[in-house]
Amino acid sequence: xxxxxxxxxxxxxxxxxxxxxxxxxxxxxxxxxxxxxxxxxxxxxxxxxxxxxxxxxxxxxxxxxxxxxxxxxxxxxxxxxxxxxxxxxxxxxxxxxxxxxxxxxxxxxxxxxxxxxxxxxxxxxxxxxxxxxxxxxxxxxxxxxxxxxxxxxxxxxxxxxxxxxxxxxxxxxxxxxxxxxxxxxxxxxxxxxxxxxxxxxxxxxxxxxxxxxxxxxxxxxxxxxxxxxxxxxxxxxxxxxxxxxxxxxxxxxxxxxxxxxxxxxxxxxxxxxxxxxxxxxxxxxxxxxxxxxxxxxxxxxxxxxxxxxxxxxxxxxxxxxxxxxxxxxxxxxxxxxxxxxxxxxxxxxxxxxxxxxxxxxxxxxxxxxxxxxxxxxxxxxxxxxxxxxxxxxxxxxxxxxxxxxxxxxxxxxxxxxxxxxxxxxxxxxxxxxxxxxxxxxxxxxxxxxxxxxxxxxxxxxxxxxxxxxxxxxxxxxxxxxxxxxxxxxxxxxxxxxxxxxxxxxxxxxxxxxxxxxxxxxxxxxxxxxxxxxxxxxxxxxxxxxxxxxxxxxxxxxxxxxxxxxxxxxxxxxxxxxxxxxxxxxxxxxxxxxxxxxxxxxxxxxxxxxxxxxxxxxxxxxxxxxxxxxxxxxxxxxxxxxx
Ligand code: GAL
Numbered sequence: 048x049x050x051x052x053x054x055x056x057x058x059x060x061x062x063x064x065x066x067x068x069x070x071x072x073x074x075x076x077x078x079x080x081x082x083x084x085x086x087x088x089x090x091x092x093x094x095x096x097x098x099x100x101x102x103x104x105x106x107x108x109x110x111x112x113x114x115x116x117x118x119x120x121x122x123x124x125x126x127x128x129x130x131x132x133x134x135x136x137x138x139x140x141x142x143x144x145x146x147x148x149x150x151x152x153x154x155x156x157x158x159x160x161x162x163x164x165x166x167x168x169x170x171x172x173x174x175x176x177x178x179x180x181x182x183x184x185x186x187x188x189x190x191x192x193x194x195x196x197x198x199x200x201x202x203x204x205x206x207x208x209x210x211x212x213x214x215x216x217x218x219x220x221x222x223x224x225x226x227x228x229x230x231x232x233x234x235x236x237x238x239x240x241x242x243x244x245x246x247x248x249x250x251x252x253x254x255x256x257x258x259x260x261x262x263x264x265x266x267x268x269x270x271x272x273x274x275x276x277x278x279x280x281x282x283x284x285x286x287x288x289x290x291x292x293x294x295x296x297x298x299x300x301x302x303x304x305x306x307x308x309x310x311x312x313x314x315x316x317x318x319x320x321x322x323x324x325x326x327x328x329x330x331x332x333x334x335x336x337x338x339x340x341x342x343x344x345x346x347x348x349x350x351x352x353x354x355x356x357x358x359x360x361x362x363x364x365x366x367x368x369x370x371x372x373x374x375x376x377x378x379x380x381x382x383x384x385x386x387x388x389x390x391x392x393x394x395x396x397x398x399x400x401x402x403x404x405x406x407x408x409x410x411x412x413x414x415x416x417x418x419x420x421x422x423x424x425x426x427x428x429x430x431x432x433x434x435x436x437x438x439x440x441x442x443x444x445x446x447x448x449x450x451x452x453x454x455x456x457x458x459x460x461x462x463x464x465x466x467x468x469x470x471x472x473x474x475x476x477x478x479x480x481x482x483x484x485x486x487x488x489x490x491x492x493x494x495x496x497x498x499x500x501x502x503x504x505x506x507x508x509x510x511x512x513x514x515x516x517x518x519x520x521x522x523x524x525x526x527x528x529x530x531x532x533x534x535x536x537x538x539x540x541x542x543x544x545x546x547x548x549x550x551x552x553x554x555x556x557x558x559x560x561x562x563x564x565x566x567x568x569x570x571x572x573x574x575x576x577x578x579x580x581x582x583x584x585x586x587x588x589x590x591x592x593x594x595x596x597x598x599x600x601x602x603x604x605x606x607x608x609x610x611x612x613x614x615x616x617x618x619x620x621x622x623x624x625x626x627x628x629x630x631x632x633x634x635x636x637x638x639x640x641x642x643x644x645x646x647x648x649x650x651x652x653x654x655x656x657x658x659x660x661x662x663x664x665x666x667x668x669x670x671x672x673x674x675x676x677x678x679x680x681x682x683x684x685x686x687x688x689x
Contacts, residue, residue: 135160
């Protein structure tokens with residue numbers, strides 16, 4: 048694994064560049080990601096390009112032996128372009144234009160902007176496509192960030208109608224599939240169909256699902272245009288994009304089909320503060336991040352392509368500026384996050400950013416250097432990480448233990464129709480992931496359809512739409528299977544399947560879900576060390592009842608090698624169910640103290656302490672120490688071999 052940093056030469060006087068590059072190399076950094084926001088500097092006037100400064104910046108980095116990941120600048124179209132093409136901006140769900148003055152102010156569906164994005168991509172790729180320093184291209188920056196994946200523009204409306212006509216063929220087929228007879232919503236032609244915003248009450252969920260699929264396809268198409276140009280003009284270089292955390296607004300599996308390496312931006316403290324974690328966890332892990340946040344995304348994005356190439360393109364180096372609270376990481380956490388990415392198979396960890404910029408929107412966001420150029424704490428830890436990585440050398444892959452199946456449309460279905468507050472497929476998947484990690488297991492998060500060969504266990508935490516082929520795959524699978532609530536509960540057009548949920552999964556499991564209910568906080572059915580909370584399902588089934596609450600309410604049904612979890616995977620229940628399945632699968636489990644996590648890589652075991660107290664590694668963690676101690680301090684990392 049290499050280390051790198053995100054660098055903005057355009058922020059700094061040119062006389063600093065050479066010294067910056069020298070210090071990067073001295074720190075042990077090998078790659079520099081630049082250029083993703085430079086449009087106004089490379090094309091200051093329409094058609095007038097100014098490449099000289101960027102030529103010199105790249106030459107300076109190259110001269111210091113650094114490799115360059117060059118961004119296409121399409122996340123920040125310049126003012127002159129927006130003025131020339133005012134309807135290129137995205138429109139929010141309330142119908143308001145998303146104005147100029149920050150970033151991502153474009154609509155994925157606007158054909159004129161697509162042409163402009165292609166033009167500037169071609170210009171940059173023609174200039175630098177064969178440059179020996181350029182090893183990879185990043186398309187755009189964080190597709191969908193700041194709520195921009197969905198745009199309710201005229202361009203989107205027109206393109207959506209075409210997309211619908213393509214998918215359904217006839218308006219009668221669409222009316223049937225969507226059940227538009229309900230509330231007299233029937234259409235006479237595709238031209239009558241609007242976007243699903245601004246309705247009086249909720250729009251038809253089938254309409255929303257179609258719109259989300261369409262919007263995701265628009266992101267795929269937008270990215271593909273750039274990927275194709277880059278492959279044509281810059282052969283042999285990787286095409287990458289930087290995904291975000293807990294973000295499902297487009298199908299990341301589909302976009303990844305056009306990428307060589309899936310990147311993501313890891314901000315564990317910002318994510319913990321911003322997403323719905325229990326208050327106690329927010330406090331306990333405020334300076335470390337929840338112990339499963341980074342690893343969850345490493346494993347999710349590694350699974351986006353069959354080859355599994357992935358990187359951290361932005362790594363939090365200190366406090367960020369954008370969460371409600373922005374604490375500094377515990378000393379050692381930047382190194383821990385770095386080595387954990389290594390353990391999960393990253394090719395690169397690139398710190399965001401080299402030097403803190405004293406102006407504009409991100410003034411309080413740390414860099415590896417302070418604004419005055421002195422080292423910030425992150426720099427010292429980056430340098431230490433570089434030494435650790437060199438000492439550890441090449442590491443192997445994790446064994447295949449558990450495959451967690453996640454699909455983006457699962458999250459769309461559960462967000463469009465949650466039925467209970469905060470119940471989404473993404474969070475069900477995270478809950479199962481976290482429960483499995485606490486048992487010390489290694490997990491791959493894969494899309495439906497990926498080979499399940501070699502795994503001891505497969506978990507579908509929440510998969511409402513079961514795609515063709517998955518049932519047959521599971522029928523052939525001889526390990527343990529766990530199926531979570533809402534799985535098989537919708538067809539591709541958002542209807543409850545004939546024969547009731549779990550729909551096609553009934554080929555594996557003799558039971559049907561006859562009623563579901565969601566439960567307000569406090570309305571629970573306690574079991575032994577776990578409880579049924581938030582969501583539960585009544586089944587008619589001939590399978591065996593494996594787990595029920597003290598009042599007899601069923602929680603988990605078992606049929607051969609398959610368990611059906613008839614309640615939300617709350618931490619206790621997820622852990623109870625998944626540990627039973629893991630034991631049946633013959634997997635060795637660990638009793639890890641809260642905050643301790645493991646990851647295997649070849650014949651090595653990495654241990655990470657996310658807690659604020661020192662732990663002794665449990666006896667089940669064996670091998671000779673290559674790094675660290677068995678007494679693991681807060682933010683400590685140990686690596687054992689054998
Ligand atoms: C990311 C983004 C970067 C920077 C960073 C701050 O979302 O890609 O450009 O804004 O956040 O944490």
